[in-house]
Amino acid sequence: MIEFLNKLFGRHSSGATAKERLRLVLMSDHLSLAPEMIDAMKRDLVDVISRYVEVDREKIDVHFEHQDKALAMLANIPITGVNRNGGNGTKKDDEAAPNAGQHHAEGIGHAEPVEARPSNVEASPTPANGNGQRRRRRRKSTQHQNGAAPQTGSPAPAT
C-alpha cells in the first residue's frame, strides 16, 4: 500500500538507486573483464557491416559508456565506401582489411582496380553518391549525440 503510494508519487528510495547503480556497474565490470568477448563482438559487428559498406578496420573504435540509466555501446566505424550491390550477405573481406584505408577518398565510383578485394565492390560501374567523404556510423543503445568523436567528417547516426 505504502509502496504503491510511493510509486504513485514517484519517490525513489536510496535502496532502489543502489540497485540500479549496481546493475550498471556490474555490467561494465563484466565487459571490462572480458576483452576477448569485446574483440570477437567487434569482429562480428564489422563483418556484418562490411557486407553493406566498406569500413576502415584500422580506425574502428568500440567502447562502452554509462548514459543516464543505461550502459551504451558506442561504435565508431569509419565508412570508406558504399557497396551498391550490398546486402546479399555473402561478402567476407577479412583479407581486404589492410587495404581498406587507401581508397576511401575515391569512393567506389572509379573503375580503378582494387587489389585484394574480391566480390562485388569493383564490379559496380556507377558512381555512388556521397562518395569522397568519409562517413561515420554510430551505433548505440540509446538516443544520444554526445560521446567522443575523434575523427572529422559528418556523423551519420545509425537508426
Added chain:
Amino acid sequence: MHVLRQAQDDNQPDSTSQQVSLGRAIVITSGKGGVGKTTTTANLGTALAKRGAKVVLVDADVGLRNLDIVMGLESRVKHHVLDVLEEAVGLDEALVRDKHSSTLYLLAAAQTREKDDVDTEKMRALIESLRERFEYVLIDCPAGIEKGFKNAVVGAQEAIVVCTPEVSAVRDVDRVVGLLGNAFSPQLIINRVRAQLVKKGKMLSVDDVNSILRLPLLGVIADEPEVIVSTNKGEPLALRTDSQTAAAYHAIAARIAGEDVPAPTVEYKESFMSKLGAFFGGRK
C-alpha cells in the same frame, strides 16, 4: 586462477573414489573486508559442531589473525598454520580445541608472518589432511583477491560468499564469484540486513542482492547488537538457543548439512502508523 580449477579437479574425485570418505572443505570468502567473514566462520563452525559434526576452523588470514579472538581461544593458541606448513610442529600440536565443543577445533593463522610466506601447494596438502580427520573444514579467507585468497581457496571444494547489502560488498562478491569460476558452487550468505531500513527502501533488500548476484541463498543474518556483544565476549552467538540470529546460523548449518530448511527471511513488523509516518516523512 588456473590453480583453483586444478584444485577442484584434484579434489573432486577423492570424495567419491576413496574408501576413506573425506570431509568437506568450505572456504568462507567475500572479497571485501569487514563484511563478517570471521564472525560467520566462527558461528557456522559452532553451529555445525552443535549438531555433532567434527569441525575444524582454519584461519587463512595470515598476518591479521582474528578467528582465535572471535572464538575466545586467543589464550590457547601456541602454534599456527605456518608452523604446521613448515613442519615445525605436528598438526595435533597446532590444533586448538574449542572451549565449549569437543568436536570443534581451530588452526590459527600466523600473526607475525605474511601471506606470501604460505606455500600454496603445502596449503592444499594441509587442507586435504584435515579433510581426512574432520567432516567440515571451514576456511576463513582474508579480504582481497591476491595470494592470501588463492591460498585460502586452493584446498576447498565449496565456497560460501558473505555479502552485506551495500554496493561495495555486492560488487566485490560479484568479482570473487567470477574468479572462482565454475568451480566451488558458491552459496550466498547475506549478512547485516537491517529489516527496518529495507522496509523503508533505504537498504538493498535480500531480493535485490539476490537478483543481482544470482547465487543460491544459504542464509540471511540480521544486523543485531547481540552479534557484536557475543564477539566482545569471545562467545559465538550460535552457542545460544534464545536468539533469532543464533537460530539463523543454525538454519544455515542445517542447510549446509543437506537438510531442507525453509527459505531464510528477516522479518520486521511495523505498525501502520509508523508506515504512514515514513511515507509522509519522505524517503532518501
